[in-house]
Amino acid sequence: MRVRLEDVARAAGVSPKTVSRVLNDEANVTDATRERVRAAMEAMDYRPHPSARSLAGNRSFLVAMLYDNNDNPASTYLAEIQDGVLEACDAHRYSMMVRPLRMRDGDFIRRLDALISDHHPDGVVLTPPITDYTPLLKRLRERNVPYASVSPLRHGKTIGVMMDEQRAARAITEHLLELGHRRIAHVIGIANHGASRWRLAGYREAMVAAGIPEDPALVVQGAFTFGSGVEAARQLFSLAERPTAVFAANDDMATGVMWAAGEYGLKVPHDLSVCGFDDTPLSRQLWPALTTIQQPSREMGRLAAEQLLSMLRGHGPAKLVQVPFSLQIRGSTAAAP
Amino acid sequence: MRVRLEDVARAAGVSPKTVSRVLNDEANVTDATRERVRAAMEAMDYRPHPSARSLAGNRSFLVAMLYDNNDNPASTYLAEIQDGVLEACDAHRYSMMVRPLRMRDGDFIRRLDALISDHHPDGVVLTPPITDYTPLLKRLRERNVPYASVSPLRHGKTIGVMMDEQRAARAITEHLLELGHRRIAHVIGIANHGASRWRLAGYREAMVAAGIPEDPALVVQGAFTFGSGVEAARQLFSLAERPTAVFAANDDMATGVMWAAGEYGLKVPHDLSVCGFDDTPLSRQLWPALTTIQQPSREMGRLAAEQLLSMLRGHGPAKLVQVPFSLQIRGSTAAAP
């Protein structure tokens, strides 16, 4: 038989309401009472019934994680964020549900409404690129559902987590410059994604600072996929004056660049330096291993959820926390030929 | 203000209980009444409150998907299954929660217990490799939680979904044999995973049928990762008598094999044919594209959940459904040199 709050109350010699107060960390309970109740809960292995809690308390203890599984970045990235969000939710005894939302499909606002009406999440975690989709943000505000974002494009009053991607991109470009490279190409990610913009901006910033005029032929469009990296690289390698280094906006594209280098008989890193962004597991498995920027995706998911939860629980003002990046220098970059 | 069941009842001129019956597709409601109630629900955009439903009805309308994020196969595989499970749950208005369970950690039974006590899932979907972990299955039965499995190792009374992986592996090996290959190597996946066993068995079956004696040097251990594929291939390419074809137990390892081929100056498919298993997005992006077995992961997730739900809803006996595979012949395999 299930242990109920009432049973705990009887065991601890207090009223059910007091047990409820302890359960919810409310004020106005003496330490002695609190301790007694805690002990009773522990002893009886009491587990509050989430449905009863949410029915009576008018909150769901549910966080929904929204992602776009159409236009999405690498699925390992999302999987890691998901793990992080889950960890934070678990820690605070919230449950989490995941929700794919295809923004290209027209009905996503209806699907969002259905999610809210059907499940009443207390809050929502947004992942790129839907962190930046204005109609969606608007609807969430209208419906009064708090949200936290992972790597949002705008940093206004948004809460969540971000990394200084522009500075990271600048750092990795500077690494190439220090190795003596001058003709450094950049492969852009999907247009309009914040990640693409920042990384391009960081690349440009470093080049300008080094006094190298921009060569438009060296900046080519990709789409975050391996295949788009291959395409972009073929374009670059067909140039009369080839680049000696390529900075791709993510690891998948960088891998594509390395693949294409093989096709053109270019040895990495001897003839061509390549670097990426994200530090996916793949990047370490390549040979040579890929120089890249480590982005702590799992941790970012955790922190975003943590901010959301601290807001939901009224623990002071939540903010947009910044996580550090780290430049992982590996075998794919070397001195310019 | 929220529309409640009572409001619908008033609008339809029936008792709340009757609306409840319609909501739950129960018997003993005349078609006329049912229709009237349905119309009222529709008109008022009624959404039942899940917590109230589960509190009163003693069921949660929740399905948990369990996976091992430690020892896991490619995360895209899990992501696809997750999408499929979600689709099925949505269709039947169940909610879904995901649950990583690291079987290498000792506390996974405790974590499973916590999941059950905290969230009361009505059922559980198991993904490889935890489909086969006996203590876990035992605990689920003890706790009386129904489950469905994706690609379970044992096919006893388990419900869920499977593919005839052995026959698929045999088919792809036969494809290599038809191309004239005799020295065909196999890279095994993580030991004990059902996938590894079946694929090895299918390979052997085809070789035996073709009358080719097994050369133990051609069967090497891998671990489903790109890196392990590279390692395995290096081992194979160092052999005095190299294989002319390699069948790797999944696409990631096959990609590793192709990578290593580049290191050894072997042109795929001219000098070496390579094939994989899974038909991951990556396999199409490679050049040459990878010959592989298409496994409908998303569909498998959906079907497994569908079986579970039909069992939960008492819609006849659920079973272990089988999905077809399809051999995707692409550029990475060609006639033996």
Place this chain on the structure above:
DNA sequence: AAGCAAATTGACAGCGCTGTCATTTCTGCC
């Protein structure tokens, strides 16, 4: 047309919690 079983519908309590507000118990202070 009466009579009976089966089908349909409804009344009501209660699932396990929390919100509201009343009550009791502590403080500090003159």
Place this chain on the structure above:
DNA sequence: GGCAGAAATGACAGCGCTGTCAATTTGCTT
């Protein structure tokens, strides 16, 4: 020591549904 005000605790209703069982209606027989 007595009193006001704050802090701690408790009583009780009710969140939105469903299970149980009783009441009513329907369909069928004879």
